[in-house]
Amino acid sequence: MKIYLFIVSLFFCGITYAQTSISGSVKDSKNQPVPGANVKVVGDSAGTVTDGDGNFSLSTTKKPPFDIEISSVGYGSTTATVTAANQKITVSLSEKETQLDEIVVSASRAPEKVRESPVTIERMTIKDVKKTASPTFYDGLENLKEVQMNTSSMSFKSINTRGFATVANTRFMQLVDGMDNSSPLLNFVLGNLIGVSDIDVASVELLPGASSALYGANAFNGILFMNSKSPFKYQGISTYVKYGQTNQKAAGANEYYDYGVRAAHKFNDYFAAKANFTYMRGTDWWATDYTDKTVEGRDRSHHNYNGMNVYGDEATTNIRSVGQSLVNLGLLPASALNVLPNENVSRTGYNEVDLTDNKVRNAKIDFSLHARPFGNENFEIIWQSKFGFGNSVYQGANRYYLNGFQMQQHKLEFTGKNFFVRGYYTTEDGGKSYDMLFTGLNINRAWKPDATWFGQYAGAFVQSTLAGATPTQAHLAARATADNGRFLPGTPEFQNAFNQVTSDPNVLTGSKLVDNSKIYHSDANYNFRDLIKFAEIQVGGSYRRYDLNSFGRIYTDTPQFGGIKYDEYGVYSQVQKKFMEDRLKFTGSVRYDKAENFDGNYSPRVSFVYSAGEAKNHIFRASFQTGFRNPTTQDQYIGFNVGNAILLGSAPDNLTRYEETLPVTSPLGQALVGTSTTINGNNAYYNSYTAQSATAFAALAPSNPVAAAALLVRTNVDLVKPETVKAFELGYRGEVKGFTYDINGYYNIYNDFIGNLTVVAPLYGTAQDAPDLTLGASNPGVQSVDALVTGNTRAFQLYTNTDIEIKSIGFGVGLAKKLPKNFEVSANYNYAEFNFDQAKDPSFEAGFNTPKHRVKATISNDNLFKNFGFNISGRWSDEYKWESTFADGMIDAATVIDAQISYLVPSIKSTFKLGATNIGGKEYRQLLGPGLIGQQYFLSLTVNP
Structure with missing residues (x-):
């Protein structure tokens, strides 16, 4: 204060x-x-x-x-x-063509020409927004150099720059009018859900590298700035209407529409106000990938099938173990065990398209009041409120239908020529959102408990085998018997079960996501340029409080332990100075950040920009900066049951906040009904085996248990801590024979990279490296092995850091040229690669998730002939490996072409636009899990005052 x-x-x-x-x-x-x-x-x-x-x-x-x-x-x-x-x-x-003289703000937190920017910066102007061939300006960002989009849903796209990102891109920050619009619960940006309307966006700036020196912890791998129009400068009523159609093989042809209105008025030099409303509705890209998530080539005919977009088939168990339980209960003769195979069988699941209405909706409302006490820009007070509502699909460890999701932000800002002070808070409500995996699981269980279903399966398998059926025939007969009477999509029984499950937040019986989390944030900056003349000096700082409230559904904020609140703060300073007749510009910045659960961190940045040539049109830049990322709220406090594992955050107090009581079905091979044990996070971190070694043990144990036990590796990881990056960058901007060039190369060194490690905790015994099975049943290590054999385990996905250094390298080339008769062409190329020694940490997934090669090009003309214009944009990316907690696999190379033609009617200040995306028609994907992206056609009318 x-x-x-x-x-x-x-x-x-x-x-x-x-x-x-x-x-x-x-x-x-x-x-x-x-x-x-x-x-x-x-x-x-x-x-x-x-x-x-x-x-x-x-x-x-x-x-x-x-x-x-x-x-x-x-x-x-x-x-x-x-x-x-x-x-x-x-x-x-x-x-x-004068792109080098365009004014940007984000790179140095002060107005400067692009040519003077100390780091790589990409931008989109009002002119670019108007001519984009994409349905929205946000979609059009994909054509910028450095940008890769990850599409989880038609209404939910996340931006990736320089690699290491999934849909949940916690390494990328997005600011809308200075407000971080990340979800308080999820800690990442939900696309443009609560962003800016096409008719209200004034400018977009993108910093694709580390920016922690000025913007703090989350600006680790890139930051996007979206700025809306001021009602003092842009007045009147603007509106747009878009109507079109989406086409996809799975979903067919479906209507799509989007409309919005902006009203702004300057009452006098002292007061102005504006309001925006937009609404979009369409049919999402249907997710119909039915390949098995775990075994390549396996399909629905297999008895242990686990489909990509199928939910409920995650319930799986060893059919011989089921038979043993039935024998113990006297329901099967002991001889039946010789008939049952030592194999896992999964329940029959439901397709994703049967668990959602496959509709996307997004409504955005915002208003702001602007006061200038002195009648000029030197001091302005702004109150701004933003509301976002919608349906979409988010993909993390599972796929989640955000149904009636709501998010809002409220800001009070004091700003002027040399300063700003702002405070805002973000809050959200999960509405009727639900987890698709648990929806499938619990609809099945509402009809028939797992134990009953697997018991019937085992009994029918034995009967069919004894009647002469082959194993394949016996599996088919067993499934048909166990599935008899199953709730089928479209029936009243299914719908009743669906409604009951999706309104129940208990993962044992339901799938509803409950959330009312908040973020409180304030930051300030002052530029001493009018007080200190020898250099431009800035100081600033920020403070943030997280207030998590998932009612125990996602975080460990159960009534037993109460809510979760923690703080972060940071301060920074920057000095800029020009030398050599203003040809050489030096920038030095440093920031200190402190989070409640971690040690403080310093983030320095040093850069030099040199303008060569008589007209200073050849600009060379070099920079070194460090970035860091604090573990997210999920990394620290999640305690989320995703079915096959518990996602468990590693804040020191979170290990005891998570607690679960589980039945011990057969300790040391003896069936004990009613026996149970209570475990917590300490079991996961300090008494568990790595999942990789447990899998290797399971494969060898039936034939050679002693050798199999020697493969077991006890988990030995530290609690999660911040990750850091050292970023080196060289670049050139210039004009040569009418072409504007922007070339950059970077080299990043990541340490303490945050990732996930799956472990298996035995419910009894003590995890040991290569336990000796000859020591007898009383030995704790032997007991832990028995727990693995008998399935008395709990799988956890932990959040931790790898000790292995990760390096990435990349470069980009962009060029633009204004041709005769108002034609404009531009093109860019990006190369990206990373280096990680997987053999040194085989359980760690880096998740680079970025094509090695990407090419984009655009040709446009705003005035091809009287009042007619056009834009054609194309992009190509090669295949790349996708790694995530949901699924791993390859993403195919893709070529996408978008186009639009426009007609201006000056008399009514209106523009008609006819556009189409992916006009080649070949469907493609950007990650594993969502539906293939098809075609989208639209006709729009935009009216500006």
Whole structure:
């Protein structure tokens, strides 16, 4: 609080200078307004952008005469001289490719030209939003250099830059008007669920590398900034309507529509307000991958099938063990054990398409109030509220249907020429969301308990075999007997069970996800550029509190232990200085962050930018920076039963917060009815075997138990801690013969990389490395082996760090050219590779999940002939390996082409657009689990004031 009071006191130091006000308009050579043009006072930090009508106004402490510089993408820059206060200026821009002069803010937390950015930066302007061939601007981000999309659902796409990402991309941050819009419960961004409307987006900036020096822990592998339009600059009522169709082999042809409205008004120089509403609805890409998740080539005809998009078949058990239990209960003769195979059998599952309505919906509502007490940009107070509602599919360890999911953010911000202070909170409600895996499991169990189903299966298998059936025939007959009377999709019995299960949060009987988690966040920044002249110096800081509330469904916040709250904070400073006639720019930054459960961490960054050539059009940059990522709330406090394992976070107090009582069915081979034991997280971390060694043991144990026991490896991992990265980057930006180039290369060294380790904890005995089975039944190590043999175990997925250093390397090349007759072409290429010695840590999955090669290209013309324009975008990526807690496998190479044509009607300020995505028609995927991505056609009408 003292820091904030100090910063607030500095605000008023920065606004007591005499002001010179300037206003005017910017037009092109055809006398049309140029919206989004950058207007900057030469030799001063004051600047602004033109509104939708090309108008601008700004204030500066400089006294006339002085110059202002005006620039915009696609136009040459020009200067105008201000000779008097309150002067009005009209400027005309000529068309020219000037991407190097575009103003960006994110790389240094201060306005600067792209050419001066100390790190790689990609961006999307208002002009880019208007001409994109994608259904939305967010979809269009996929065409940026460095960006790879991971599509979990038509309405849920996550951005990946520089590798190591799944749908749950916790290494990537997304800020909307300065607010981190990650889910408090899940700790990652839910696409554009609560983002920005196409007609309200002012600019998008992407930093594809580590940015912890200025933005803290989560800006580890990239950060996206989405900024909305100010009602002071963009007024009036805008609206859009899109209608179209999606096509997919599995789902067929389905309607799609999307519409929105924006209303903004500047009441006077002191007050303005705006409101947005958008709504989208369509049919999702049906997920119909029925390949077995664990054994390549296995299909539904196999008795132990576990389908990719099939749920309920995760319930599996050894059929001979079932027979032993029936023998012990006198329900089968002992001779039956010789008939039953020593194999696992799974229950019959339900297809994903039968467990959802396969509809996607997203509604976004936001409003903001803007006050300028002094009538200018030097001090503005903003209240902003954002609401997002929708249905979508999220994929983590399982697949989850976010049904009626709600998320909202509320912000109060004080901002001005040299500072900002903001505070906001994010809260969410899971609505009627549910876990598809447990939906399938518990619909089956609502009809018939597992023990009954497997018992009937075993009995029918014995009967069929004794009647002369082959093993394959006996399995088919046994399943038919056990499935007799099963609830079938479309029947009232199925629907009643479905409704009951999806409204029940108890994983033993239901599948509902319950969540009311919150994040409270505040941050501040002050730039001393008006007080200190020898260099540009900034200071800032942030504070965050997590308030987790899953009612014990996902986290260990059960009534027994209460809620989970913990804090993080950070402070930073940055110095920038130009040398050698402003050709060399130095940037140095450092940040200190402290999280409640971990030691503090320093994140430095050093960069140099040198502008060569007479016109300074050849810009070389070099940077070194470090990044870090604190373990997420899930890494620390999850205690989530996903069926085949417990996901268990490793915060020190979480190990005892998780507790479970399980039956011990046959200790040391003796059936004891009613015996049970209680285990907690200490069993998982300190008394367990690695799953890999337990699997190897199980394969060899029937033939050679002594040799099999020698394969067992006791789990030996530390509790999770922050991961770090050292990032080295070189780059070049320049103009050569009309081409604009942007070339970058990076080399990253990751340490303490956070990942998952699956372990198997025996319910009795003591886990040991290669236990000696000759020591007798009283030996704790022998007892633990017996627990493995008899299935008295509990599987856990732990969160920990690998000791092995991981390295990644990559480079990208982008070029753009403005051709005669208003044609524009651009293309980019990215290479990415990583190095991890799997043999040194065979149980660890790095999950790079990134193609080695990616190529993208675009050709467009905003005015092909009178009022007609077009855009064609294509992208190709080669095949790559996908690793995740849901499934592992290969993603095929894909080529995708999107296109649109547009027609402008100036008289009604409207634009018609006809677009199509994936016009080649070949369906493709970006990860394992979701449905194949088909085609999407749309016709839109956009009206701007």
